[in-house]
């Protein structure tokens with residue numbers, strides 16, 4: 001039997017993502033590792049899986065014009081894969097159609113072929129902006145309310161493209177906006193710094209690399225081991241602990257600075273997780289706001305008088321950032337952060353995905369008067 005093609009691997013991964021709710025990065029990574037695909041084909045399969053997943057709603061809209069009753073799940077996935085290649089992928093139409101039809105079982109081949117040929121040859125009139133950009137309505141509505149139409153559209157369009165890879169001087173791959181957050185802690189060598197939500201350790205390693213004595217905590221033990229592995233790889237000495245940031249066991253006022261890189265909806269980093277937009281629900285944001293509030297209040301107690309509390313989220317909304325009350329006994333530090341393309345945002349700072357080709361992020365800095 002011959003080795004599976006890039007399209008076959010992509011189709012199998014998409015079946016797991018569409019049908020079983022598997023996480024795109026996890027399922028594809030495992031399938032690529034098992035495959036014998038060469039680098040170029042691995043990149044092609046990755047583009048097919050991530051692109052088709054991101055553009056799922058748009059692909060369905062393209063296809064649904066030409067079908068009268070819902071196809072079975074496997075055929076639906078195949079039509080999405082074909083439509084993605086035809087309209088969004090950099091694939092010649094004849095290859096997109098014939099190679100995708102080649103993945104169909106004999107009984108549906110004619111149907112898939114007919115639908116994809118029509119998709120290829122018929123101009124599209126999009127039923128809505130959300131369908132064209134391939135997001136759930138609520139995400140488009142929320143970002144439009146928060147950012148205004150122009151910035152919302154630019155952000156949504158940018159988050160339909162793969163993230164650019166950015167590598168720090170020490171070799172750690174980290175988005176620039178995350179590097180700017182770490183820089184905004186403004187650590188001095190020897191300072192005791194707690195990173196309350198540290199895994200996989202991007203910011204903790206940046207802080208340790210800048211000379212701070214870092215404690216990296218995270219509630220999930222398996223993710224704490226990622227921080228430890230990253231620290232070891234970079235030759236950094238970081239104290240890694242499993243700890244729930246809503247109930248920290250550290251002594252009050254025991255850190256010079258505390259960073260809360262809070263669990264959030266990730267609405268500013270959707271380009272990294274192609275399936276996230278289809279998983280997230282509006283109620284998730286409400287749950288996260290509650291969790292963030294508890295983490296903020298509990299972590300603030302760990303900052304010594306004269307110390308700093310830095311809060312960040314890779315989302316764009318006020319509810320998960322500047323709407324949180326300033327913790328008791330703290331004041332806002334409204335100095336511009338030392339580096340980054342931040343825009344003022346209430347008493348904090350925000351970068352939108354299209355401002356500097358980074359993840360979207362919000363940063364708020366507080367200080368505890370001495």
Ligand SMILES: C[S@@+](CC[C@H](N)C(=O)[O-])C[C@H]1O[C@@H](n2cnc3c(N)ncnc32)[C@H](O)[C@@H]1O
Pocket residue numbers: 178196197198199200201202203204217218219220223243244245246261262263264295
């Ligand atoms: C945005 S990620 C952190 C990214 C990390 N700071 C970095 O730069 O690599 C948020 C983290 O918060 C953790 N988390 C969620 N709830 C938590 C809690 N109650 N206490 C501590 N960590 C929590 C998650 O496991 C996740 O690793």
